[in-house]
Structure formats: C-alpha cells, structure tokens
Amino acid sequence: MGMESKFIWKNGELVPFEQATLHFLTPALHYGAAVFEGIRSYNTPKGPAIFRLRDHVERLFDSARVLGFREFPWDVDDLVKAHKDTVRANGFADCYVRPLIYLDQGGWNLNVDYGKPSLMIAVWEWNNYLGDDALARGIRANISSFTRHHPNVSMTKAKIAGNYVNSIFAKTESERLGFQEAIMLDPQGYIAECTGENLFVVRHGKVITPSTAPVLEGITRHSIHTIAKDLGYKILEQPISRDQLYIADEVFVCGTAAEVIGLSEIDYRKIGDGRTGPITRKIQEVYHEAIRGKVAKYESWCEYVG
Numbered sequence: 001m002g003m004e005s006k007f008i009w010k011n012g013e014l015v016p017f018e019q020a021t022l023h024f025l026t027p028a029l030h031y032g033a034a035v036f037e038g039i040r041s042y043n044t045p046k047g048p049a050i051f052r053l054r055d056h057v058e059r060l061f062d063s064a065r066v067l068g069f070r071e072f073p074w075d076v077d078d079l080v081k082a083h084k085d086t087v088r089a090n091g092f093a094d095c096y097v098r099p100l101i102y103l104d105q106g107g108w109n110l111n112v113d114y115g116k117p118s119l120m121i122a123v124w125e126w127n128n129y130l131g132d133d134a135l136a137r138g139i140r141a142n143i144s145s146f147t148r149h150h151p152n153v154s155m156t157k158a159k160i161a162g163n164y165v166n167s168i169f170a171k172t173e174s175e176r177l178g179f180q181e182a183i184m185l186d187p188q189g190y191i192a193e194c195t196g197e198n199l200f201v202v203r204h205g206k207v208i209t210p211s212t213a214p215v216l217e218g219i220t221r222h223s224i225h226t227i228a229k230d231l232g233y234k235i236l237e238q239p240i241s242r243d244q245l246y247i248a249d250e251v252f253v254c255g256t257a258a259e260v261i262g263l264s265e266i267d268y269r270k271i272g273d274g275r276t277g278p279i280t281r282k283i284q285e286v287y288h289e290a291i292r293g294k295v296a297k298y299e300s301w302c303e304y305v306g
Helices: 027-031 053-067 076-090 161-176 219-230 242-246 278-290 296-301
Strands: 007-010 013-016 034-036 039-044 047-051 095-104 116-125 139-143 181-185 191-194 198-203 206-209 235-237 250-255 259-266 302-304
Touching: 007 076, 013 076, 027 095, 034 053, 034 161, 039 302, 047 076, 053 076, 053 095, 053 219, 076 095, 076 116, 161 181, 191 198, 191 242, 198 219, 198 242, 206 219, 219 235, 219 250, 219 259, 219 278, 219 296, 250 278, 259 278, 296 302
Parallel strands: 139 181, 139 259, 206 235
Antiparallel strands: 007 013, 007 116, 034 095, 039 047, 039 095, 047 302, 095 116, 181 191, 198 206, 198 250, 250 259
C-alpha cells in the first residue's frame, strides 16, 4: 500500500508531501499523546465524497478533549473544509483520509497543559483493507490473549494513538497464528471489539452487538445500526459471551477501513456455512451503495468534495 500524495495539510496550509515532517523531540512521538480519525472518500456519481466527514471531525475533537486538550485554533467547519481541500488538492477519488491532532512543543512533564496541539491531514489511495476475497468468503479470526482496555485505565471512547498499542499486540499475535483478525474481550470477559472494528452477531434473525460502554462508538457501527433497522432487522445491544460467537448464524465486523466483512471462522470453529452470511450480505450491499451516494435516504452522509 503506497501512502504517497502530493500534499499534506499542516496547521492551516497544504505543504508538499516530503515536507510534512516532525522533529524527533515532538512529545507525541514519545508518549503516544495524539488523537486521530480514519475516514474514507469514495467516488460517486457527483464526484468524490467523504463519508460522514462532519461526524468524524466532531469525534476527532471529542477525542482531543478526552485526552485533555482544552483549546484549539480550529473549529469543526474549519476542519471540514481542510479535509475537502486536501482530497481535492491531491486529485483523489477513492482514498483514505487521516487527520492527527498531536501534542507539540511541550508536555514533557506528562501534562498536556504545558504543550500545544498541532494538526496534520494526509490522504492516500486505498482500496480493500482486508483483501478482495474477504467480501464473499469472510475472514478467519481468533479470540486474542490480550484484553481490551478497561474504560477507567485508558479512555475507550477516544481514538488516542497510544491506545492502539493494545491493538498492535493483538493483531500481530493473531496474524502470526495464521488468522486475519483478533477479537478482544472486555475486562469482564465479554466480547468487546476487534483491533480496529466493531462486531455484530446474527442469531435467529436478530442482530446483536455489544453495548458502547467498553468499546469505541464507531461511526460505521452507527451506520450499520441504521441500515439494519431500515432493512427490518431487530437490533439488540447486550453482553455477548465468547461461546455465543461459536453458535451464531453469522458474525460480521465493521469499520471505516474494513467496511463490512463477515467472519467465516473463529477459533477454528466454522461460523454458519463458513462464508459471508445472507443478512451480512444484505447489509454489506446497502452500505456499499450508501458510501457511494447511491441511496437517497443516506445521501446526507456524503460530504461532496466539489
């Protein structure tokens, strides 16, 4: 995956890709004191559109406040425009968008009040995160030996850069074991989420997902919630045990990068018929139409670059 582009947005201006650098002594690099978003732009009949951009920008600010930043030199409208400007300047249609607010110039005493936030926005062309075959065949996953953060140890509602070391541990372990994704349990032993995706279970026609208490409130998760309800499925938010995954009719995960992907196998146990299930496929199809501006009721989710 190449991540090169022409320009990166840095603190209010577009700079050449090669000039978007940080000094070695930037405190965010040493302490993980940064927050980010994963956003996608898709080609639509009306041109490139960034999916649920404003929601992502608002969550970026929420994450920064959770980390402890109190004031910012930008507001939501500023950053909506900045994201659109960056995609437009690079001439991309289908691409990944990565904003990062990071602790800059201070904060070595582990207090964000002694530093200041800086912001960069990068974009790069990117297609399927988990591979082209994953849509139809699904992927193999396992229950990780690493537990998802306790919500009073590290804030689970914020996309804080340092939090993702937890995901790196789990994802690396799973891939070394031959799986494609890791499912992480919460501190009480119930299903939480994957390394970068929220999780849904289908059983007896009902769609079940963990409550938001221990997990990230995913924007794709919210989109799937809405689509599934509009398709007539009953959605339940409740604790899910590990063995409930094994006897599910279908299990699927969702996230900005992964989109909607079925799980064909968990811990060497085949889920359903071992392929992406019918309810997952229906939700998957509507989601893929929605992100490309082809479903009128969801077109407000598309922020056209212009």
